[in-house]
Amino acid sequence: MTFQANVSDAMTESTTAKEPEMMLAVEHVSLSFGGVKAITDISFDIHRGEIRAIIGPNGAGKTSMLNVINGFYHPQEGTIYWQGKVRRRMKPHEAAKSGIARTFQNVALFKGMSTLDNVMTGRGLKMKSNFLWQCIHKGPALREENEHRAKVEEIIDFLEIQHIRNKPVGKLPYGLQKRVELARALAMEPDLLLLDEPMAGMNLEEKEDMSRFIIETNQRYGTTIALIEHDMGVVMDLSDRVVVLDYGKKIGDGPPKEVQANQEVIDAYLGVSH
Ligand SMILES: Nc1ncnc2c1ncn2[C@@H]1O[C@H](COP(=O)(O)OP(=O)(O)OP(=O)(O)O)[C@@H](O)[C@H]1O
Numbered sequence: 001m002t003f004q005a006n007v008s009d010a011m012t013e014s015t016t017a018k019e020p021e022m023m024l025a026v027e028h029v030s031l032s033f034g035g036v037k038a039i040t041d042i043s044f045d046i047h048r049g050e051i052r053a054i055i056g057p058n059g060a061g062k063t064s065m066l067n068v069i070n071g072f073y074h075p076q077e078g079t080i081y082w083q084g085k086v087r088r089r090m091k092p093h094e095a096a097k098s099g100i101a102r103t104f105q106n107v108a109l110f111k112g113m114s115t116l117d118n119v120m121t122g123r124g125l126k127m128k129s130n131f132l133w134q135c136i137h138k139g140p141a142l143r144e145e146n147e148h149r150a151k152v153e154e155i156i157d158f159l160e161i162q163h164i165r166n167k168p169v170g171k172l173p174y175g176l177q178k179r180v181e182l183a184r185a186l187a188m189e190p191d192l193l194l195l196d197e198p199m200a201g202m203n204l205e206e207k208e209d210m211s212r213f214i215i216e217t218n219q220r221y222g223t224t225i226a227l228i229e230h231d232m233g234v235v236m237d238l239s240d241r242v243v244v245l246d247y248g249k250k251i252g253d254g255p256p257k258e259v260q261a262n263q264e265v266i267d268a269y270l271g272v273s274h
Contacts, residue, residue: 020047022084023192023224024069029078031064038064039075040248046192051218052226053235053256056245057268062228063105065245066194069226070102071095083191097125099191103181103198105228111170115161115180116152118169122187123148152187158220159183159213175206182213186221193217195227199234207231211238236260244268 025045031038039061046052054062067073068080071090080087082098090098101122109118156162159179164172169180178198185193198214199207211234217223229235235242236256244252244259246268252259259265 020050022046022081023048024083024226025081026065026068027079027081029065029068029075029080031061031068031073031075037248039068039245041077042245042248042250043078044243044250044253045081046224046226047240048191048224049218049222050224050240051214051238052224053239053242054226054228054245055230055232055235055242056251059247060245061248062245063196064248066102066196066226066228069095069192070100070194093125096188096190100194101185101188101190101192102194103178103185103196105196105200107174107177107181109169109177109181109184112168114166115169115172115183116156116165118180119152119155119183119187120148122184123152125188151189155183155186158216159186175202175210178202178206178210179213182210182217186217186223189221190223192224192226195225195229197228197230199229199231207234214238 022045025043027043029042030040042061042065054065056062064073068075071092071094074089082100087098110121113121156165159182161176161179161183164176164180169177172180178201182195182198185195195214198210202210214225214227215238218225227238229238239256241254242252242256242259243250244262244265246264251268252262252265254262
């Protein structure tokens with residue numbers, strides 16, 4: 001059976017037998033930078049509504065894979081299926097417009113701007129009123145701004161960051177900056193949220209908070225989430241399925257328990273030579 005047939009089958013069945021619905025799939029994707037092979041012939045999928053982890057040792061190709069999914073890198077080989085259709089080559093802002101939001105390994109916020117203003121920037125792609133209305137700040141533009149503001153307020157409440165709403169984000173502790181970045185991504189109301197090491201640099205309490213927000217985002221908004229994470233405890237607790245990369249290749253894929261028992265995965269983490 002062809003992959004396309006698999007996609008359609010999965011989508012038809014999902015309406016009847018609650019089979020998982022494929023939201024995104026990468027098929028035989030390879031990506032090189034000059035002589036460096038970052039990703040070699042990788043295929044995996046992400047089901048609508050799941051929390052999918054991408055793990056692997058340093059340099060395994062995890063961030064490169066997220067960059068392929070959000071249109072930042074264009075693989076030399078392979079196909080990307082998005083919402084059941086082959087996706088054409090697209091830029092990150094087009095991927096964002098199609099419903100894919102992301103956060104970064106190193107927080108990427110406007111450091112001099114307040115939490116509120118940073119989260120508001122997440123609404124940019126959803127703004128519809130034209131420039132003239134926005135300049136005179138009346139009519140449709142005012143109505144629209146109020147709607148965006150209400151959504152942003154809801155997210156600020158949800159992520160419990162009211163107390164820092166007016167603070168410049170550059171002055172916030174790192175854990176809170178990561179939360180503001182999550183808020184900005186949620187302000188885009190994404191279908192698929194890509195999180196690159198959301199717990200990096202956090203203490204235990206901050207990790208517990210972030211884990212709770214990730215689960216609640218998934219449950220409350222139905223957001224599908226793909227995350228890269230090094231903390232195996234977090235990965236095993238949070239995710240429905242895990243894909244494991246090593247030296248740019250896929251070496252494991254399945255539910256956390258299955259992946260944990262996979263000898264190739266254990267060897268990769270213990271640094272057994274190839
Ligand atoms: N823009 C780039 N130019 C050249 N090489 C790159 C580039 N981006 C990634 N690479 C290389 O591709 C490989 C995979 O890198 P990538 O950052 O995707 O790994 P990773 O699994 O995310 O690693 P880490 O856990 O350390 O962040 C590495 O060998 C890296 O040096």
